[in-house]
Amino acid sequence: EDYRTVWFHGASVGEVQMLLPLIRAWQKRHPKTGLLLTTMTLTGRQTAIRLFPEARVVLLPFDLPGMWALFFRHFRPSFLIVAETELWPNLLRYFTCQGVPIALVNARLSLRSFDNYRFFRFFTMPMFAIPDVVVVQDPVSGQRFAELGTSPERIVLSGNMKFDMLFPGEGVSQTLYHDLFAPETAVVVAGSTHAGEEAMLLAVWEKCYQKYPDIFASACLVMAPRHPQRFAEVAELLALKGVEFQRFSYLKEKDGGPILPEVPTVLLLDTLGDLIHFYNLSRFAIIGGTLVPGVGGHNPLEAAVFAKAVVHGVYVANFRDGFGYLDDQGGGLVVTDQEALENLLVRCLQEPGFISTEGVKAAATLRRQRGAVSRTIASLEQTFGLLPEDNI
Structure with missing residues (x-):
């Protein structure tokens, strides 16, 4: 050679x-x-x-x-x-x-x-x-x-090199993803979730839906479990709770690409390699592994790179610097319990200007650390x- x-x-x-x-x-x-x-x-x-x-x-x-x-x-x-x-x-x-x-x-x-x-x-x-x-x-x-x-x-x-991350979908057609939702749909992505977090998010989402049906009826929670072996478990949880949901894997396999006949309450992201694209589509992101103890959180910069605000819990030991910069300089929104998460979700969907500004701050914070x-x-x-x- x-x-x-x-x-x-x-x-x-x-x-x-x-x-x-x-x-x-x-x-x-x-x-x-x-x-x-x-x-x-x-x-x-x-x-x-x-x-x-x-x-x-x-x-x-x-x-x-x-x-x-x-x-x-x-x-x-x-x-x-x-x-x-x-x-x-x-x-x-x-x-x-x-x-x-x-x-x-x-x-x-x-x-x-x-x-x-x-x-x-x-x-x-x-x-x-x-x-x-x-x-x-x-x-x-x-x-x-x-x-x-x-x-x-x-x-x-x-x-931290994670501040220099590139968009790994470069060169991949975005039509596959953007055609999924109407422009007025508020997409909220819960990425890399773990056991206990899906149930918590569903409880909060249902409570918000009951209080503010006009706002949450036009929203979709995209739920992406961290580990593929939990895809079936989360689907079973959604079915047991009677949640209207679709599995993205089924939609993706359809001829002509994925099409949503109507926006479900939850879109279960049960495929690999697609989460980053859904962060790009979202109004804001909720980072998994931060809402329950024992995990330490996942990379918030994967959402911040698309100018999306990052909602997270207090368990962030694995990415303390990333969350810390976002919380201190803008773009990070921390919640301490379910009630705080409920209140923040309502505000984020009620005030699009607020969450858009936080997203711009998140991208600016990332650029400063590169x-x-x-x-x-x-x-x-x-x-x-x-x-x-x-x-x-």
Whole structure:
């Protein structure tokens, strides 16, 4: 081959989507680079195949010593770039011995993870010393990596690359989605919901509908469970509660594309890869994983990039910086309980000017935080000894 392969690893859907702007920037600067992607989950692999049809995409093997020699002989990666904090000791040791430079990008360490690694530091510190560069989201994570064994000279602060996310539907026809609803339909998207949240949202929606039928009769709640294995469970919940709903998977399979004969109370988004398009259609978004404890929330920027306000609960540990910027600078609307959610939903649908202004603020907040990808690319090129014009 007249080029070498760069290996990117993202655990699941969120990490793969986060890598999109970085990989596109890398390909623009190094167009002859071969591209290998690995994921930990099937949904992550499906997302990677859809976003990067030009790449070789495989599931990451188990972290067993004998696996990596076979993997290396087959794919021959020249560089390894790992999203966030996926650390596998056998993998790291083997590829370091093979002279493959290793980088962690958009890396972060929560306090819980930091305490766990520190408790077992006799075993984990050699692993943290291996990466050639660790590009961190925030100074606190940088300090934690240093305390766990990463040389401070190898730690670079970039900010969060999720602020640089691209719209992954670029080049995909939007007619499929825009023809679903009439312009007057108020589409509200509850994205990446978890157990307990669907029932809560349905209770609040029904209560609002009873109080304000004129407003909510022309609205549609698009409900998108986070995990595909829960699609049937949520459909059963909707049926048991007597909610008028449609499954998007059935509509999408129809000849001529999806058509809604009439707007249902709930559209169950039971397909993969479509949520981002429905955020684009929505008046505003409700971010799942934030309304019940134990999850920590999902990426609010996927809605903010389309100038949509982000409604969320208080459980946001996984994306504290993203929600924090939106709440502080505009575009984030936090609710503390069901009553607050009810009141906010009514206001958002009663006052289109209010929710439109909050959406504009959300997009402006996102733009102000961008730049992490360019800083990350510069760090990778310096670490790998590359120039933009290098034919690698």
